[in-house]
Amino acid sequence: MSDQPADSAPPRFTRWEQRTEVPLFYASLLFLLGYAFRVLAPHDARPWNDIALALVGATWLIFAVDYVVRLRLSGLGLRFIRVHALDTAVLLLPLLRPLRLIKVYTAVRRRRAQPRLSLYARVITYAGASALLLGFSAALAVYRQERNAKGASIRTFGDAVWWACETLTTVGYGDAVPVTPVGRLVAAGLMACGLALLGAVTGSFSSWLLQVFRREDEKRPPEGG
Structure with a gap:
């Protein structure tokens, strides 16, 4: 990339x-x-x-x-x-x-001469795998910074994983938030990645639905006058 x-x-x-x-x-x-x-x-x-x-x-x-x-x-x-x-x-x-997963996929496909996945499958697979690895990595980084911080709401690794899920999905309940400068910096990065990945999946899925509906319309016989 x-x-x-x-x-x-x-x-x-x-x-x-x-x-x-x-x-x-x-x-x-x-x-x-x-x-x-x-x-x-x-x-x-x-x-x-x-x-x-x-x-x-x-x-x-x-x-x-x-x-x-x-x-x-x-x-x-x-x-x-x-x-x-x-x-x-x-x-x-x-x-x-994990953001380099596209490079990994390209290298594996060329080495094994495998057929190329469709655009929609590639986007969803890349976004899903990236979200899992980035979420886990961010949870580790935030937990390391927050677990002993004064006034922190992220005290266990489970709290950090829950926070990462909230952030990646842009839900943000507010029950678990980082309070340290490094923790907030990680949160900002994960928010940006979450928005990008979610937008890629949503856009790809919407485009796939439009393509399916367009094919259905083309197969449907014309209505009589």
């Missing part, structure tokens, strides 16, 4: 992305697993806490190496930071890596 057209990217850059996208997706799951353990496990759960910390650091280092390699192969120099703004954001905040 970048502003650089695929056909204008250097061949070495394209090959690198195709070969590394799926392994990097698995690395992002390992990052999320390590981060989740660090947040949810007791502080005295040694040596597992140290292992989880090492896993988080190692996977982030893999992301950093990949970013540097793609920067060099792109031929864009420092413009790469702006042109590939999402990649830059993902490097700084690895919990945003």
Whole structure:
């Protein structure tokens, strides 16, 4: 997901992305697993806490190496930071890596020569998977910041998951809200992602319904005068 057209990217850059996208997706799951353990496990759960910390650091280092390699192969120099703004954001905040699921799908389809899903199926699948992973990631991040904060209403991970569901679906009951600056920053990001994902699904579903009804109208015999 970048502003650089695929056909204008250097061949070495394209090959690198195709070969590394799926392994990097698995690395992002390992990052999320390590981060989740660090947040949810007791502080005295040694040596597992140290292992989880090492896993988080190692996977982030893999992301950093990949970013540097793609920067060099792109031929864009420092413009790469702006042109590939999402990649830059993902490097700084690895919990945003679910937003790269479109790249993962494209890489898997090319590698296995699988038929392409319809536009509607791709939008709904991408939005659903992204919502699940982003919601879980945001719940972890908010719970880590809020659980010991003064006056916090998010005290358990269950509270954080409930808050993430409210935020992603734009319901916002107001029974669980972040009070820390970092928690509110995460909330703002999740609100923006929730609106975008919900809008994509709603628009795609509406378009699919219109297409179905149009086909039904075309099959219906003309009414007699």
